[in-house]
Amino acid sequence: MPLSGNLKAATYLFDSWEEVRERIRAARHLAVFLDFDGSLVPLRARPNQVWLDESGQRLLCRLAEHPRVTLVLISGRRRADLRKRVNVPAARYLGLHGWEHRDGHSARPGSRRLMRVARRMLAERLRGLPGIWIEDKGPIFVVHYRGTAALATRRARRIVRETLEWLEPDLRVLAGRKVWEVVPQEIKGKGAAVSRLLEELPQPTLSIFVGDDVSDEKAFAVLRGEVTVRVGRPRRTGAHFRLRNPLEVRAFLERLQAELG
Numbered sequence: 001m002p003l004s005g006n007l008k009a010a011t012y013l014f015d016s017w018e019e020v021r022e023r024i025r026a027a028r029h030l031a032v033f034l035d036f037d038g039s040l041v042p043l044r045a046r047p048n049q050v051w052l053d054e055s056g057q058r059l060l061c062r063l064a065e066h067p068r069v070t071l072v073l074i075s076g077r078r079r080a081d082l083r084k085r086v087n088v089p090a091a092r093y094l095g096l097h098g099w100e101h102r103d104g105h106s107a108r109p110g111s112r113r114l115m116r117v118a119r120r121m122l123a124e125r126l127r128g129l130p131g132i133w134i135e136d137k138g139p140i141f142v143v144h145y146r147g148t149a150a151l152a153t154r155r156a157r158r159i160v161r162e163t164l165e166w167l168e169p170d171l172r173v174l175a176g177r178k179v180w181e182v183v184p185q186e187i188k189g190k191g192a193a194v195s196r197l198l199e200e201l202p203q204p205t206l207s208i209f210v211g212d213d214v215s216d217e218k219a220f221a222v223l224r225g226e227v228t229v230r231v232g233r234p235r236r237t238g239a240h241f242r243l244r245n246p247l248e249v250r251a252f253l254e255r256l257q258a259e260l261g
Contacts, residue, residue, distance in 0.1 A: 007217075007236035013229055013243055013252060020227060020241070024259050027206035029068055032256070033194060033219065034060075034249075035211035036075040036082060038177060039231045042246050045146060047077070047135065052086050059253055064090035066260050070201055074098050074190055076174075076181060076215060078137055096140060097174070097215055098193020099186070111184035114170050115141065118163065118182055125159045132156050139184065146178035176213045191218030208256075210249055211239075 013020065024030065034040050037050060044050050052060070064071040071091045075082045079095030086093070094101050119134065119141050126132050131148030134141055143160055145153050160180050164173050174181040174189075190211070198205060207223050209216070212231035220228045220238035230239035231249060243249055 007238055009234060010230050010237050010239050010242035013241035014248075016241065017255070021255075021259055023206055023227065024256060027068070027204070029070070029202045029205045030260075031070045031072065031198060031201055031205050031207045032063060033072045033074050033207065033209040033211075035213065035216055035231075036073060036077065036086065038212035038246070039210050039249055040073075040086075040246055043146075043177065050085060052088075056250065057087055059250070059257060060086065060088040060091060062257050063253065063260075064088055066257075068260060070205075072197065074193060074219075076137075076142075076176070092197075094193050094197075096137065097183075097187060098190045098196075099188070100139075101193070108184070108186065111170065111186065112139070114167055115139070115182065115184060118167055118171055121163050122160065122182075125163060126156055129156055140187065141182050143180045143182070144178065145180075174215055176215055181215075189218045190215055191222040194219045194222055209239075210243075210252075 037043055037047070040056070041050050041052055060071060063069050072094060073082055073086050073091055074094040076097050077095055079093050079100045082095050083093045119136070122143065123134055126134070126143065129152045131145060131152060133144050135144060143156065145156055160173060164171060164182065170185055171182055172185060174183055194209065198207065207226040209219050209223050209226065210229045210231060211219065216230070217238050220230070224238070227241065228239040229241045229243055230237040231243050231245065234242060243252060
């Protein structure tokens with residue numbers, strides 16, 4: 001990963017809460033960016049099993065409606081699917097890693113043709129590997145291997161790499177938590193999406209970004225010096241802080257809401 005030179009061990013956020021609290025209190029405006037799967041809600045075997053519960057919705061509603069806050073949900077999911085599963089009307093939603101900022105956003109015709117070719121080739125070559133399945137997200141598709149045996153995972157990884165080599169740079173693979181996402185080159189990722197949205201907000205704005213996956217590292221890099229939080233086991237990351245799981249993310253958001261009054 002090209003960001004590897006900037007990766008480090010992150011500080012446990014609640015050990016530095018006084019520092020974070022002072023920055024929140026001093027901020028004129030806050031942009032709160034939340035990844036969904038694995039950050040706001042636990043990961044599940046299938047994406048359609050995941051919903052934000054009612055208490056989470058109430059908490060996010062309070063944040064989204066606060067005059068000092070812009071609340072943004074940013075995910076690899078399609079925007080319409082993300083909005084349905086979060087169901088907080090006052091929030092903003094960015095799908096497909098921030099590229100889909102309105103429903104119906106689509107890739108270029110040439111990219112769509114290449115995506116169809118790649119999906120067909122991978123479906124044929126991956127057929128019969130237990131636990132491997134492909135999720136179609138329209139402009140992109142995802143190869144899932146959660147719960148798959150190590151041998152099948154290694155074979156699938158080799159097949160994905162070999163199949164996509166000849167389609168680069170028009171298409172590329174984003175490695176995530178037990179997934180490989182095949183995307184067209186015009187999808188630049190969460191870092192570009194965050195930069196674009198921040199241009200619309202009042203300055204100065206304190207950015208808070210919470211994410212759990214490799215796809216979030218580009219946003220951490222763009223927001224260096226802001227409040228960036230990596231969710232999950234301790235690992236090297238571009239984020240400044242870490243939290244262990246979505247339960248701790250919920251606790252952090254509750255503290256944030258309390259500080260905002």
